[in-house]
Amino acid sequence: MGSEEKTKEQLTEELAELRQRVMALEAAEIQRRQTEKALKKLLEKIERAKQEWESTADSLSELVCLVDQHGRIIRANRTVEAWNLGSVKQVKGREFHKLLHPDCPDSSCPLDSFWRQAWSQVKQGQSMQGEIYDGVLKRYIQVRIRPWKGWGKGQTNGSTVVVVEDITERKRAEEALKEYSERLEEMVEERTRQLQEAQERLLRAERLATIGQLGASVSHELRNPLGVIKNSVYYLKMKLGNADSKVKKHLNIIDNEIARADKIISDLLSFARDTKLALEKVHINTLVKNVLSRTPVPDTVSVITRLGEDLPPLMADPGQIEQVFINMITNAVQAMTSSHSADARDKGILEISTRAEDGFIITEFKDNGCGIPKENLGKLFEPLFTTKSKGIGLGLAVSKRIIEAHGGSIEVESEVGKGTTFTIKLPVYVDRTVLGGA
Numbered sequence: 001m002g003s004e005e006k007t008k009e010q011l012t013e014e015l016a017e018l019r020q021r022v023m024a025l026e027a028a029e030i031q032r033r034q035t036e037k038a039l040k041k042l043l044e045k046i047e048r049a050k051q052e053w054e055s056t057a058d059s060l061s062e063l064v065c066l067v068d069q070h071g072r073i074i075r076a077n078r079t080v081e082a083w084n085l086g087s088v089k090q091v092k093g094r095e096f097h098k099l100l101h102p103d104c105p106d107s108s109c110p111l112d113s114f115w116r117q118a119w120s121q122v123k124q125g126q127s128m129q130g131e132i133y134d135g136v137l138k139r140y141i142q143v144r145i146r147p148w149k150g151w152g153k154g155q156t157n158g159s160t161v162v163v164v165e166d167i168t169e170r171k172r173a174e175e176a177l178k179e180y181s182e183r184l185e186e187m188v189e190e191r192t193r194q195l196q197e198a199q200e201r202l203l204r205a206e207r208l209a210t211i212g213q214l215g216a217s218v219s220h221e222l223r224n225p226l227g228v229i230k231n232s233v234y235y236l237k238m239k240l241g242n243a244d245s246k247v248k249k250h251l252n253i254i255d256n257e258i259a260r261a262d263k264i265i266s267d268l269l270s271f272a273r274d275t276k277l278a279l280e281k282v283h284i285n286t287l288v289k290n291v292l293s294r295t296p297v298p299d300t301v302s303v304i305t306r307l308g309e310d311l312p313p314l315m316a317d318p319g320q321i322e323q324v325f326i327n328m329i330t331n332a333v334q335a336m337t338s339s340h341s342a343d344a345r346d347k348g349i350l351e352i353s354t355r356a357e358d359g360f361i362i363t364e365f366k367d368n369g370c371g372i373p374k375e376n377l378g379k380l381f382e383p384l385f386t387t388k389s390k391g392i393g394l395g396l397a398v399s400k401r402i403i404e405a406h407g408g409s410i411e412v413e414s415e416v417g418k419g420t421t422f423t424i425k426l427p428v429y430v431d432r433t434v435l436g437g438a
């Protein structure tokens with residue numbers, strides 16, 4: 001046995017040492033496994049937390065981006081995919097403005113200028129938000145930009161959080177509401193006016209029906225006593241030729257009032273009965289002259305006639321056309337005496353003219369009376385429309401009916417303070433036998 005041979009004790013010692021090392025290794029291995037397990041658990045936890053937070057951001061309908069200090073997207077939520085702007089991976093690193101407008105055609109793009117302004121503000125730690133109509137997306141968007149809080153207090157790195165919301169539906173609803181509320185007022189006004197008009201029409205229709213029923217019979221009944229009074233006044237005037245002026249004056253008043261009552265009765269009668277025409281061949285100028293000879297005109301009014309020569313004849317009911325002319329003259333005189341005095345400076349002038357034009361005979365009554373306000377022009381020919389305290393408003397309604405029954409028309413032009421012109425058109429008489437024989 002030499003020195004190379006280990007003693008038994010030495011071997012035992014080495015073995016014990018080896019055993020100890022093996023045990024230490026085993027313990028280290030257990031420790032490593034435990035640490036690995038704990039680490040795995042921790043990683044799983046972190047992954048879950050990350051996913052939780054990501055899907056929270058992805059669940060938003062808004063587009064949420066984290067943008068770096070150079071304006072490039074670090075991260076976007078899945079709304080980019082819902083808005084067809086690319087996948088979450090693809091948009092990484094893209095400039096924010098280019099994300100929404102890949103090739104922006106607008107050099108003064110409102111989104112771009114908003115972004116620039118917001119950018120400088122955010123750099124100073126301020127937030128900015130605004131509503132923009134995006135001409136490229138054709139949508140209204142609300143953009144909110146705020147500094148990213150970073151990794152902790154005071155550790156910002158110039159990144160920003162951008163939230164974009166599509167507010168098109170809300171904006172459209174707001175606009176519709178605004179437009180509607182603006183129109184509502186108009187609609188209410190319009191409706192009120194319509195209702196007022198309808199009410200007026202109804203009232204007039206009621207009164208007209210009453211006039212129709214009562215007018216004819218009452219008028220007949222009144223005509224007789226009026227006739228008797230008229231005869232009596234005539235008799236008194238003859239008998240009291242030398243009576244004092246006061247008596248004469250009152251007799252004249254009675255006479256004038258009888259004439260007025262008579263006029264109302266004939267208006268009522270013509271209104272109540274159907275317009276039956278007794279047609280005959282007549283000349284317009286004859287009718288005008290007849291009426292003028294029978295209708296007294298006060299001194300404050302001068303009548304000028306311009307009657308066309310060699311006018312073709314009409315087929316008309318002379319009595320009824322004359323009644324229309326009397327109405328025209330009476331109205332004109334009343335319009336002029338209310339605004340004119342006997343003073344020659346502003347004397348009332350009534351011009352009556354006749355002429356032939358395109359198969360019609362035109363008769364014009366032009367006065368320089370008070371004129372008619374625009375708002376009344378449309379109502380003149382309606383029965384019972386009057387502006388006079390003693391008027392009954394049937395003259396023009398009856399006149400229109402008579403003229404239209406003749407196949408003609410009646411129109412009015414007027415200016416307040418200047419005067420009024422009524423234009424009556426009646427068809428020229430056409431000899432059918434001549435036409436048929438030709």
Ligand SMILES: Nc1ncnc2c1ncn2[C@@H]1O[C@H](COP(=O)(O)OP(=O)(O)O)[C@@H](O)[C@H]1O
Nearest residue numbers: 331332335386387388391392393394395396420
């Ligand atoms: N020549 C006129 N100038 C001004 N106003 C007129 C004239 N003719 C008619 N009018 C207006 O038309 C209204 C209706 O006329 P009319 O039917 O003859 O009824 P009345 O004479 O009883 O009032 C008058 O009250 C008046 O306001």
Ligand SMILES: [Mg+2]
Nearest residue numbers: 330331395396
């Ligand atoms: Mg009248």
